Each structure stands twice: as structure tokens, then as C-alpha cells.
Amino acid sequence: MRFDLFRVVVLSMMCFVFGTSGFAQGDAERRAAKLGLGMNLSYLDNFWKGTKEKHFSDFAKPEEAAKRQKMLADIAKAGFKTVRIPICFSAWMELKRPYEWDNPDALKMADSFIKWALDDGLNVVIDLHHPEFDRSVPEADNPERIVNLWVRIAERYKNTDPERVFFELRNEPHNITAEAWRWQAEQIIKNVREIAPKHTLIVGFHEWNGRKEMIESKPFDDPNIIYTFHYYAPFVFTHQGAGWAGDSMKDLRDIAFPYSADRKIKVPQSAKGTWTENQINDYKRDSDPKYMYAELKAAKDWSLKNKVPIFLGEFGSFSQYASMEDRCRHADTVYSALGKLDIPSAWWEWDGGFNMFDKGTDQISPCMRKAIDSYFAK
Ligand code: BGC
Numbered sequence: 001m002r003f004d005l006f007r008v009v010v011l012s013m014m015c016f017v018f019g020t021s022g023f024a025q026g027d028a029e030r031r032a033a034k035l036g037l038g039m040n041l042s043y044l045d046n047f048w049k050g051t052k053e054k055h056f057s058d059f060a061k062p063e064e065a066a067k068r069q070k071m072l073a074d075i076a077k078a079g080f081k082t083v084r085i086p087i088c089f090s091a092w093m094e095l096k097r098p099y100e101w102d103n104p105d106a107l108k109m110a111d112s113f114i115k116w117a118l119d120d121g122l123n124v125v126i127d128l129h130h131p132e133f134d135r136s137v138p139e140a141d142n143p144e145r146i147v148n149l150w151v152r153i154a155e156r157y158k159n160t161d162p163e164r165v166f167f168e169l170r171n172e173p174h175n176i177t178a179e180a181w182r183w184q185a186e187q188i189i190k191n192v193r194e195i196a197p198k199h200t201l202i203v204g205f206h207e208w209n210g211r212k213e214m215i216e217s218k219p220f221d222d223p224n225i226i227y228t229f230h231y232y233a234p235f236v237f238t239h240q241g242a243g244w245a246g247d248s249m250k251d252l253r254d255i256a257f258p259y260s261a262d263r264k265i266k267v268p269q270s271a272k273g274t275w276t277e278n279q280i281n282d283y284k285r286d287s288d289p290k291y292m293y294a295e296l297k298a299a300k301d302w303s304l305k306n307k308v309p310i311f312l313g314e315f316g317s318f319s320q321y322a323s324m325e326d327r328c329r330h331a332d333t334v335y336s337a338l339g340k341l342d343i344p345s346a347w348w349e350w351d352g353g354f355n356m357f358d359k360g361t362d363q364i365s366p367c368m369r370k371a372i373d374s375y376f377a378k
Contacts, residue, residue: 312343
């Protein structure tokens, strides 16, 4: 009898510590479970709107920032729980040692975004976006500088609530080997940990936060990390007509989602012989909802195998040349898979070219709303 009682007590303690997932639920697990559905609010990442001579420091205008306050409130009202705020802090820090901040007004804007979002009850992901200015300023992505950026960002935000504010180390590392990125991330983690020991970090992998690259990688030593990846598959659908995604994408238009034999994609001249042409050839397979589910499940399997939480930080589709019906079917495919797999996420983006609104309005289109709701259908 006494032995049984002992067993019950030990078992209940184990359930409390390990939860139902079979492993200890740490801060990262618990906080990841609260991220739910999220949204990216772009603007503080738009470095290309600044001037290169000023290392883009002048790209964000304080007088334009205030209208984002309403957008943050609208994001919360629309039911999103988390906002990922991509910020090009790199533009506001000197290019050379001692790497002091050099644009206090811009930093105050970032502070306001974060405060407004928290006041609206949102969780906030502070995401270091484009620190390398797409390699247009050679010294910008010197690893020493990026580590220093994080020392300053962590100093600035160390007193925010670690239950609701997350630090994402670097958006879409690219033109960097797996090893070099791992080394850089380890340096950032070590430095940030000394300043902000309780905040959960969000870390992705090389090749643009690749899903495959995450699956092929090992987690870091720190237990308080959520791992992130981006999912813009199938790329020819999500980036049709997107000039910044390469010349071969720019002439793609009105692609059916999923594949339809009646609306077969014609390979434009600009895509002949390119990676895009291969993607078009694989489109029937790649746009099959079952195939996409399997891709997302593979990410979830990695998370379960390694006992670490994951977060899909960006997905969505460019609105300019795709019909809303096709975009909604695509969104539905991803959201319903995320719901079944219980993966928190952030749509790219609230008010830019990837928005969910009916054309010319700031209202989420009804079919997008249905797609979002498919997350809860399970
Ligand atoms: C980039 C944006 C781009 C989006 C989709 C983001 O990570 O910062 O500029 O629109 O990905 O391609």
C-alpha cells in the first residue's frame, strides 16, 4: 500500500515535469506552445528604401511609423497571437568598431513597435533582418559586427518580459556555409546569454532558414531555443512575378494552385534552362497538398526526434500576379497541415505584397479567413 502510494506520487511528479510529450517541458517548449498563429509586420526591414551612402541608416521614417500602431492593433484584433517584427538594426549601427548605435530615432521606432505590440497582448519576435544588406555593403556582415549587433540588441531589450519577447538571431542566413553559420550562431548565443539569460532565442539554419537544412542540422547546446524555418513551397507559386527572387521568376503569372492540367504553366523565355524551369517541371508533385503535408511533417518529426520546439517564421504568397482563389487554396493547404502538426507560425506579411486583404482594402479576404480557420480544424 505504502509502495503504491509512493509510485503514484512519483508518477504524478513525472507527468508534471515531462508533460505528455515524453520529455521535460522547458521554457522554450512552453513558450512555443503559446506562439500559435502569428503575423509578420514588415517596414522596419525595408533597408533598400534608404541610401547606400548612409549605409541605409535613413530608410525608416519616424513620421511613417505611427500608422503601424493601428496595424499592430488590427493584427491582434484579427486573432493573431504573435507578431514577428523584422528589423534591420544593422542600418543603425556603425560599420566599424566600436560599433556604436548611430541612429537613436530609428531605434526609438523599434522600441515603440515592440511596446505597442505588447500593449495589444501580442507575443513579439524581435527578428534581426537583412544585417548584410543583401551584401551591398561588404563590411556589414563581418561576424564580429553581427555578434556586436546582438550584444547591443540584447542590452536594449533584456528587461522585456521573457515569457512574451523572443530574440530571433538572424533572418535567412545565406551565402554562408553550414559550419560558418553554426560558428557565428554559437558566438551570438554565448554573448546574448550573458546579457539575457531568460529569453528564448529563435534560431534558423543556413540557406535562407531552409527546412531541409534544419532537418539536416543538429540543435545547439542551449536548451532555451525554438528552431525556425521558412516554407515558401512551391516557390514558383509563392514567388510568381517576384523580381527580387531572380530574373527567371519575374515573368510567371496566374499559376494554378494546386496543379491543374487545364492551366498548365508555360515556361517563359526568361526561365528556360534555369532552376525555375525545373521547378515548373516538378510543379504537379510539389503543389500536391499531400506532398506539402509530408514536407511539413518531416520538420515536425525532426522537432520530436530532437525534443526541441519549432516555429515556421515565414510563409505566404506574392499577391501581384496570383488570383486570390489560388492563394487561399495554398494558404489552406499550409494552415491545415500546421494545425494537424501543431506547428506555430507567422504569415508573411500583414500589409506588403504578400498581404491577405481583398484588393484595395485592409480587410482579410473571406477565403483567407477560412484558410486561417482550417488551422483549428485539426
Ligand atoms: C524578405 C522580404 C521578402 C519575403 C518573401 C523576406 O524574408 O525580407 O523582403 O518579401 O522574404 O520573399
